[in-house]
Amino acid sequence: MKQYLELCQRIVDEGVWIENERTGKRCLTVINADLEYRVDRNEFPLITTRKSYWKAAIAELLGYIRGYSNAADFRAIGTPTWDANANLNEAWLANPHRKGEDDMGRVYGVQGRAWAKPDGGVVDQLRKVVDNLSRGLDDRGEIISFYNPGEFHMGCLRPCMHTHNFSLLGDTLYLTSYQRSCDVPLGLNFNQVQVFTFLALMAQITGHKAGVAYHKIVNAHIYEDQVELMRDVQLKREPYPAPQLEINPDIKTLEDLETWVTMDDFAVHNYKHHPPIAYPFSV
Ligand SMILES: Nc1nc(=O)c2c([nH]1)NC[C@@H]1CN(c3ccc(C(=O)N[C@@H](CCC(=O)O)C(=O)O)cc3)CN21
Ligand SMILES: O=c1ccn([C@H]2C[C@H](O)[C@@H](COP(=O)(O)O)O2)c(=O)[nH]1
Numbered sequence: 001m002k003q004y005l006e007l008c009q010r011i012v013d014e015g016v017w018i019e020n021e022r023t024g025k026r027c028l029t030v031i032n033a034d035l036e037y038r039v040d041r042n043e044f045p046l047i048t049t050r051k052s053y054w055k056a057a058i059a060e061l062l063g064y065i066r067g068y069s070n071a072a073d074f075r076a077i078g079t080p081t082w083d084a085n086a087n088l089n090e091a092w093l094a095n096p097h098r099k100g101e102d103d104m105g106r107v108y109g110v111q112g113r114a115w116a117k118p119d120g121g122v123v124d125q126l127r128k129v130v131d132n133l134s135r136g137l138d139d140r141g142e143i144i145s146f147y148n149p150g151e152f153h154m155g156c157l158r159p160c161m162h163t164h165n166f167s168l169l170g171d172t173l174y175l176t177s178y179q180r181s182c183d184v185p186l187g188l189n190f191n192q193v194q195v196f197t198f199l200a201l202m203a204q205i206t207g208h209k210a211g212v213a214y215h216k217i218v219n220a221h222i223y224e225d226q227v228e229l230m231r232d233v234q235l236k237r238e239p240y241p242a243p244q245l246e247i248n249p250d251i252k253t254l255e256d257l258e259t260w261v262t263m264d265d266f267a268v269h270n271y272k273h274h275p276p277i278a279y280p281f282s283v
Contacts, residue, residue, distance in 0.1 A: 027221035067113030105155035
């Protein structure tokens, strides 16, 4: 929690105002942030200085793991977070690749599970990483990348958290995740939970101990209509201790995640938080 608040304070104190053409808004922006989550100690990085909707964040991760490309599928497992990008983004609505209501196109999970090969067929990046790690193998290329510039025009948004690189040291699994663009008041709330939970889940289904998750962010910003709430409300609050995440131990394989897992298989304990803050969302 301390590292999150320090990043927010740094943006407020040292951020540079940058025009963003896509959203038509200005963002207070800093470059480079390195966050670390102690999955080994189960210090769940849930924001305590406002109420955080962790189930929606984990549902989003589960949707990526399943390769979803449709906002309705995300809603069905517990998160409305892709509704706006799928259905309210003018450029995407006018895009001939959009297959109708709720279609997100070839983003995130689609690239992770079905990266199109030039000669036909697809690459299932996640399956390969799970298979290697399950055999105790780290080929120093256990990478899942959602960043496919050749297909940007076929999706509603370029991936923000674009690469997940797993590493095995003895029987301990590590994760380094890369993010090119980060909406710190809204997105990072979710992304912290996702990086932590991705490592915890991958350690569990590949039979390893979870170590530390490293989260590397390039452009970290606060939109102009969020700055006041961050500076005058959220940053004035004292954080509470980190809660703990409990994952159903019956989740043992990638197939389990793909088939029967729901948000009921996750619980958070000792989550003490301040009241919600409704930050504006930019499409
Ligand atoms: N501008 C922007 N910021 C983002 O963080 C973001 C995007 N766009 N587009 C793609 C995804 C969607 N994500 C989202 C979308 C909505 C919320 C959001 O509204 N969160 C609220 C309430 C969530 C709920 O009720 O479940 C929050 O207070 O955290 C968070 C992340 C993260 N990403
Ligand atoms: O997981 C996510 C997804 C998106 N965001 C934020 C970061 C930006 O504010 C927007 C994406 O806009 P771009 O113009 O494509 O950079 O969404 C996030 O923080 N986390």
